Structures are given as C-alpha cells and as structure tokens.
Amino acid sequence: MSTKPHRNTIHVEDAEVLAHHAHEADQYVLRVHAPRCAASAEPGSFAHLNCDPQLPLRRPLSIMRTDPEAGWVEFLYKAVGRGTGLLARRKPGERLSVMGPIGTPFTLHPERRRPVLIGGGVGIPPMVFLADRLRRLPGYQPFAVLGSEVPFPFSARPSQTLVPGLPDGVIAAMPLLEDWGIPSRLTSLQGYPGCHEGYVTDLVRLWLQALPDSERAGVEFFACGPHPMLKAVTALAAEFGVPAQISLEEYMACAVGGCAGCTVRIETPEGPAMKRVCVDGPVFAAETVVF
Template sequence: MKQIYAKILKNENLGNGFRRIGIAAPYLAKNAKPGQFVELRCSGETDPLLRRPFGVHRVTKGGIELLYEIVGRGTEIIARKKPGEILDLIGPLGTGFVLPSGKPTAILVAGGNGVAPILFLSEVLAKKKVKQHVLIGGRSKSHILCEKDFKRCGARVSVTTEDGSKGHKGLVTHILKELLADNGPKPAAIYACGPTGMLKAVANIARTHRVSCQVSLEEKMACGVGVCLGCPVKVKRGHGLCGTGYEYKMVCKDGPVFDSEEIYWE
C-alpha cells in the first residue's frame, strides 16, 4: 500500500449520478486484487477532511478505474475533476476476494453501485476460465450498470429491478434462491457486494444451500488502515476482538471482504 499522485485520464458520466474515473497508476495496476479498495482525497482543502473509499473497479494498462455514485459532497467534488488533474490516493487497501481453485462455477451478486468491485472480480475469474453467472439488481433500469462488461467476460447475466423496468421484477436475491433451489450442480462460491440488507439475504441463502459465500461490506471510514477503529463490524465470537456473543473487526483492515459465515448479522 502506498500514497500515489495519479493523473486523471477520464471521468466519464454514465448517467443517473454514476461516473467512471480512470487514472494512470502502474503500481495499483500491478498490485490491486479484486475486492481491494483505495482511499481518495476529494480536494486539496480541509473540507471534506476524510478520504473516501472506493473499490477497484477495473485494472487497465498502467492504471485503474473506479466506478462511483454521486451521493454527497466528496463524490460531487470528484465528479467535477477533469482529465489531466492529479488525484491523491492511498491503496491498494484491505483484503480481496479469495478466488476459487480450479475452474469451477461462481455466482456473482451485485446490487446498485456494488457492481464496482464485482466487475474487477469477473474480469479476473474470466482469465481463470471460471464459469460465471452474474446477478445484477437495482431499483430501476437506470441503476443497472455494467451488464455489457460482464457479458464481455463471458458471464451469463441476469438482471432484476424492483420496479420491473428491466429484467425480472423483484429482488436479486429471488433469482439467487431459484438458481440454488434448482437440482443442477452447486456453484463453488458466491461473491456479493451491495447494500447490507441484500448481503444479509445472500448470506442466509448461501447458508441454507451450504455454498461458500464472500461479501464485500461498506462502512463509513476514516483512516482506512485499521488505526482509528472507526469502521467496526460485528463478527461471531472467536473471529475478532473481545465481546459477548460477538466481537469486532475493522472493515478497512480485516475486510472489506469477509466470509459471510463470519459476520454477526443483525
């Protein structure tokens, strides 16, 4: 992990408040693993003071891309940045997804901007010739991202929207349940990133069907390296710091990717 000053190559508008920023960063291109993230300084001023975390979305030749949703002051500032400007970031941070061995099948579940790190994972799994089924869920058509990119990775893609404006109407977890209830061969692993409610539901389904599952959690962060204790997540006892019934781990240092069985879901 190191601090990098990287030139912005592009900062494209994907519509509906989503953008993709590409930066020249050979160190990150060489060292980042799917599921890891970077902490980005939004401006040279003291406001916003804290860096903002973003999962590595894609590794390009000599750089990386981040996919982000504009939700507040920090992301608004990032959205205004132009190619040629310099970004101050730290990374790669955190743990990555543990890849399956051999050439098994995997199910990848992405909710909303959770597609960001899942695409990087999909690209790496494609290189390992892992058969993938990607389930993308969103509120409506405009929240479904990267469908074509996943197809380019050779993945079978299923889309769900809550309002039925694209794909199946309902929640992405409905499709996951149906897939696993099928009598066909079980996938070797499920990988998921998205809102906490979705991750909890995915973890429950994985447990019911006894399929190994890794989830990438989101928590507000400050230092990003396990020092400020600002991003705790409850894990089952025996998995982290002391407590009763549960203990704490830090999402930034011990995660953001966890085995779903480790999390003390509430």
C-alpha cells in the first residue's frame, strides 16, 4: 500500500452534465455524473474540471454536494474569467472531464460537537457539503453562517429555528440547511431582507458571546471564503480560544502537487514551510496559516 496520501485516490472521469442552473450575479450550480469522484469525495475536497475542449488548463471547483448512490457531484461556482465563462455555456447531455476528489478534507473531532460552518461567497459549497455530512452523524449541533455581497444563489426563507444571541430580525436562512434541520443565518452589507448587516464574523461573535462557557468548549470553526474573511475567522478563533480549520482557495495549474503554483506559507513544528494548497490542503489548521 502506498504511503503517499493521494496515490490512487484521484480519478479522471468523462462526466455527463446532468443539470446546470444559472443564478444572479453570474453564479451557477452544476451537477455532473462522476460516480468515482462521488464515491470518495469528502467535505473540503475539490475537483479539477475541463471547462471546454478549446481550453487545456482545468479549473478547480469546491464540491458542494454528492450522491454516491446516484453517482453525481454538484458544484456552485461564479463565472469570473475565460475558463468559468466557457464552463457556464455547458449544457445537460454534454460531457466534460472531471478529475477528483483532490485535497485534504476537513477533520471532525468527536469532542467538538458544536461546529460553526462559516462560508463566504463561493466558499459556501464546502460548508454545505460538511453540513450534509454532519446531519447524518449523531450528537452534533452545527450552526451555519453564510455571507455574500451578491444575491445568494438560492431564495432565502425565514428560519424556523431560534438561535440565542442573534439580533432581532436576523432570520434569513438557507432553505436546504433548514430542511436538513441545521440552523443557518445569512449576512451581507447589501441590505438583503432578514440578513445580518455586517460580516460573518460579526454574527459568529454575537453567537459565541451568548453561549455558556461549558458549551463554548465544544465549538470548532470550519470556514471557506476570501482571504480577508479567513484572516478574520482565524483572529476570532484565537480571541475566544476556539480551534479552527480553514479551506484556502488559490489559482492552480495541475492540482496534483506537481507545479507548486498554489503554495502558501505555513508554520510547522520545524519552522515556516511552503505548502501546496492542492494536495497539502486545501484545509489547514487556521493558526498555522501565514496571511
């Protein structure tokens, strides 16, 4: 058996596009039939997609949901450049190459039963995947805080779950998570109805302050989003003495550790080191990341 963590675990599949839905602000939800990826993907892992035959370089996309039995994998992405712009044109019935799952996923700790899932923008998908896993495990009490400065790629609805410590009127929630029995709240600076007017970390701080010390001992942060958000999550975790895992998003060419184009500085017991986001991450302990 190989001692290399990603040997024989990354699959390349000729995947059929099953569904492709457009949302406001150039956001898309893509579902493909990639059964080998679906069978082994873990929350926090990603896939490398060939966006179009005329574009050789693939694009990394975080995995949002999977169904191992049906064999599908789902992604939420924003079309921001040539690659994702071409991907946005792909239609159901077409085929594209999917390489995955890739990367080190999130790690759940049984002694930390109050996970807080913090997602910003296109960092929301890994939080949905993690929520899907947590709802199937007994004893966990997750709470999701999701932020966006463009319209959310879903129709928010008022939460039916009371969450102590939050301001009155902050009731907007992600319907999918609510259907799973996982309380969620949305934040934005754009004045969307029911959303907290502020950053995700502002709302998490209020929630933490209302939590009894005995329950705070069971909290762990899981986060994905833009670097300023992750830096703020890391600072909040340090302030309250809460462990945090963050998923980094970087541009990458090969996504399998060969090109070293996605390296970030990480503090290790031996001193600072450059680690590859694709295979050493994308998930790292927050306190080790040098922003």
